[in-house]
Amino acid sequence: MTHRMRATHDAILVGIGTVLCDNPQLSARLLPAGETPCHPQPVVLDPMLRTPMDARLLAGPKDNADLKMPWIVAGPNADSGKRRLLEELGATVIVVNDVDDEGRPRLGKVVGELERRGAKRLMVEGGAQVIRAFLRSERMVHRLVITIAPVYIGAAEGVPAVDTVLPHIRPLAYEQFGCDVVMVADLQKQ
Ligand SMILES: NC(=O)C1=CN([C@@H]2O[C@H](COP(=O)(O)OP(=O)(O)OC[C@H]3O[C@@H](n4cnc5c(N)ncnc54)[C@H](OP(=O)(O)O)[C@@H]3O)[C@@H](O)[C@H]2O)C=CC1
Numbered sequence: 001m002t003h004r005m006r007a008t009h010d011a012i013l014v015g016i017g018t019v020l021c022d023n024p025q026l027s028a029r030l031l032p033a034g035e036t037p038c039h040p041q042p043v044v045l046d047p048m049l050r051t052p053m054d055a056r057l058l059a060g061p062k063d064n065a066d067l068k069m070p071w072i073v074a075g076p077n078a079d080s081g082k083r084r085l086l087e088e089l090g091a092t093v094i095v096v097n098d099v100d101d102e103g104r105p106r107l108g109k110v111v112g113e114l115e116r117r118g119a120k121r122l123m124v125e126g127g128a129q130v131i132r133a134f135l136r137s138e139r140m141v142h143r144l145v146i147t148i149a150p151v152y153i154g155a156a157e158g159v160p161a162v163d164t165v166l167p168h169i170r171p172l173a174y175e176q177f178g179c180d181v182v183m184v185a186d187l188q189k190q
């Protein structure tokens with residue numbers, strides 16, 4: 001399902017934390033046989049340009065011409081040498097100078113810049129920090145797709161259950177896929 005969703009968006013966005021943890025490819029390669037994938041444009045929110053030079057996102061398109069080189073969204077304090085190296089590998093570095101108190105590009109500006117470049121349908125895949133930042137900018141979120149899977153996460157330590165600064169989720173539909181339940185929702189306007 002994730003790959004089908006990826007294929008129906010112009011761009012798929014993750015934070016640099018996800019790139020460092022998972023080294024994802026962000027392609028739509030796992031579609032049923034016979035379907036031609038339309039790969040989305042990968043986008044990484046990476047204010048300080050920490051993207052590793054051997055990331056799969058940079059290597060994949062060299063072996064498969066259908067894949068797109070990533071757009072990497074940097075802040076004004078990113079290292080210019082690292083920027084040059086990433087661009088030499090084929091990445092597009094988009095510098096957004098308008099930043100929040102933590103020096104991170106403002107999401108409104110980021111989304112505006114992506115739209116300007118043709119990415120009108122944007123799927124935000126993760127990770128936790130980036131999803132939270134988008135939820136807080138609720139006007140930019142049109143739909144949530146939440147998969148509820150019967151697995152335990154975390155270890156002995158608990159995770160705080162309620163984040164009071166986030167808008168409430170309003171479920172719109174549920175569907176079961178195997179053991180998983182997928183909920184489609186939107187955000188309740190406060
Ligand atoms: N199950 C799922 O569907 C998915 C799960 N994941 C999981 O999520 C985890 C990674 O999440 P996490 O560590 O939170 O990292 P994120 O992927 O959310 O990236 C966080 C980083 O993004 C940068 N950033 C840029 N703009 C913003 C902004 N406006 N707000 C916050 N961060 C911004 C920051 O980089 P800097 O510090 O350099 O400024 C920040 O450290 C992994 O364990 C991964 O497996 C990821 C994707 C999907």
Ligand SMILES: Nc1nc(O)c(N)c(N[C@@H]2O[C@H](COP(=O)(O)O)[C@@H](O)[C@H]2O)n1
Pocket residue numbers: 002018022023024025026027125126147
């Ligand atoms: N397993 C899984 N299910 C989902 O619903 C997800 N959204 C993800 N997300 C992320 O997929 C990335 C790895 O896949 P690719 O190499 O890009 O295909 C990784 O970042 C997961 O956290 N995963």
